[in-house]
Amino acid sequence: MIILTELKYTGTRNDSVSVSASYAVLKGICDDGGLFAPSQIPKPDLTLEELCAMDYKSLAYEIMKLYLTDYTKDELMSCINAAYDEKFDDKKIAPLIQKGGVGFLELFHGKTLAFKDMALSILPHLLKTAAKKQGQKKEIVILTATSGDTGKAAMEGFADVDGTRIIVFFPEDGVSPVQKRQMVTQTGANTCVVGIKGNFDDAQNAVKEIFTDKDLENELFENGFVFSSANSINIGRLVPQIVYYFYAYAQMAEQGSIHIGDKINFSVPTGNFGNILAGYYAKCMGLPVNRLICASNDNKVLYDFFNTGSYNKNREFVVTVSPSMDILISSNLERLVFMKTGAAETKKLMEALKSSGEYSLKLRETNFTGEFATKEETFAAIKKMHSETGYVMDTHTSVAYAAYEKYKAKSGDSTPAVIISTASPYKFAGDVLAAINGSTGNANAFPRLSELEKLSGVKIPAPIANLENEEIRHSNVCERNEIKDFIKNRLLNNK
Numbered sequence: 001m002i003i004l005t006e007l008k009y010t011g012t013r014n015d016s017v018s019v020s021a022s023y024a025v026l027k028g029i030c031d032d033g034g035l036f037a038p039s040q041i042p043k044p045d046l047t048l049e050e051l052c053a054m055d056y057k058s059l060a061y062e063i064m065k066l067y068l069t070d071y072t073k074d075e076l077m078s079c080i081n082a083a084y085d086e087k088f089d090d091k092k093i094a095p096l097i098q099k100g101g102v103g104f105l106e107l108f109h110g111k112t113l114a115f116k117d118m119a120l121s122i123l124p125h126l127l128k129t130a131a132k133k134q135g136q137k138k139e140i141v142i143l144t145a146t147s148g149d150t151g152k153a154a155m156e157g158f159a160d161v162d163g164t165r166i167i168v169f170f171p172e173d174g175v176s177p178v179q180k181r182q183m184v185t186q187t188g189a190n191t192c193v194v195g196i197k198g199n200f201d202d203a204q205n206a207v208k209e210i211f212t213d214k215d216l217e218n219e220l221f222e223n224g225f226v227f228s229s230a231n232s233i234n235i236g237r238l239v240p241q242i243v244y245y246f247y248a249y250a251q252m253a254e255q256g257s258i259h260i261g262d263k264i265n266f267s268v269p270t271g272n273f274g275n276i277l278a279g280y281y282a283k284c285m286g287l288p289v290n291r292l293i294c295a296s297n298d299n300k301v302l303y304d305f306f307n308t309g310s311y312n313k314n315r316e317f318v319v320t321v322s323p324s325m326d327i328l329i330s331s332n333l334e335r336l337v338f339m340k341t342g343a344a345e346t347k348k349l350m351e352a353l354k355s356s357g358e359y360s361l362k363l364r365e366t367n368f369t370g371e372f373a374t375k376e377e378t379f380a381a382i383k384k385m386h387s388e389t390g391y392v393m394d395t396h397t398s399v400a401y402a403a404y405e406k407y408k409a410k411s412g413d414s415t416p417a418v419i420i421s422t423a424s425p426y427k428f429a430g431d432v433l434a435a436i437n438g439s440t441g442n443a444n445a446f447p448r449l450s451e452l453e454k455l456s457g458v459k460i461p462a463p464i465a466n467l468e469n470e471e472i473r474h475s476n477v478c479e480r481n482e483i484k485d486f487i488k489n490r491l492l493n494n495k
Ligand SMILES: *Cc1c(COP(=O)(O)O)cnc(C)c1O
Pocket: 114, 115, 116, 149, 150, 232, 269, 270, 271, 272, 273, 274, 275, 276, 324, 325, 396, 422, 423
């Protein structure tokens, strides 16, 4: 008989916190600004062989039930069934494609063409279920800072979901033309999008401060609202992402690249450290992973951290061709720091980060390798992959591929590798074409979709085929210090 024990979530800055999964999903972030983290990493009930034989939904259940222990089987299965359906344009949900000697795990077959769909198609269902379980009757307001992809994926997930509203903040000048157009054309009476004059970190910091503002919380509570988060600080984002690391492994075995039990490497294009952290959880659960290559663009805070032990955000913020990774404060790193050092030390380090912008921590770390790729290296990798194999990578995936190649050349490690492929090249068509044929300019990205179609032989994905002609529904812009007032106005005066 299987004895079900509840997995509790603790706070990364206060380990006396002990809450259920549904509470953590609903709340998003701890009162002290720390993140919820599982009190231990669970182990699967089934063998690796058994897990490798499953389809995406069954595997999702087997993995997620270990983390969301207070959800019933029916509750969790109905969340999974509602999420991973025909919204994805590939039956496998996350297919693995072998090209150029590696496997590409394509996580961009959902509605918004980026890997955020993997978690954000299920988060609204997890959250609504959590609200029911916790007896929460207020309207849930999702606040989200986005570097381009989360915002759209979250709005798609929450649009017209009863009992919820969503407000998204994006850096006005820091997203691709397709990303921006996807957001400002969003439908759904409960959605709201705001461009902010600042970068992603500004948006994320403002949103995090709002989550810890007790006065605001009370005022809104009196008026019938509670906040939650769709950012990867929410464990309801993180847990669904663990699934596809197992699924990638299964496909590597199925396609004959490895035998079950062999180790593999993953290279992950990293910004907020959410995707790769899910890979680390998978490794801790027993998935045979050798290295997790943490791939950065020119905002290479994490590369420096893994190589020197110093995390330092005091540097120029670079707007790159992989905007969804333009981040200097990688929030989810806090969960790794917590696993390595405990809550007391994490609290100290995060306070240092807030006050001075830096901290030092020498991780005697053999799981992660930090690498990075410059714009030139990112473009060169796209061009080379296309000319040698015909396969077209987007600018984020290419950072991971180029970083992997650098890692391999330096280390001589020839463990079979999977590149986590986070976006469709169509989302960044201007830069992808610039990489392949030297044509310049991102400004006029829309006519270029058909150019990319000819070059890649992959059809323009349905969700963006008509984007250019869709009505623009959102035109809000605000300064970074106006975010709080904007939210209050929106919720209190505009019910
Ligand atoms: C969000 C995103 C990333 C970075 O993922 P993190 O979980 O924030 O590290 C990479 N690529 C794309 C296309 C993204 O949308």
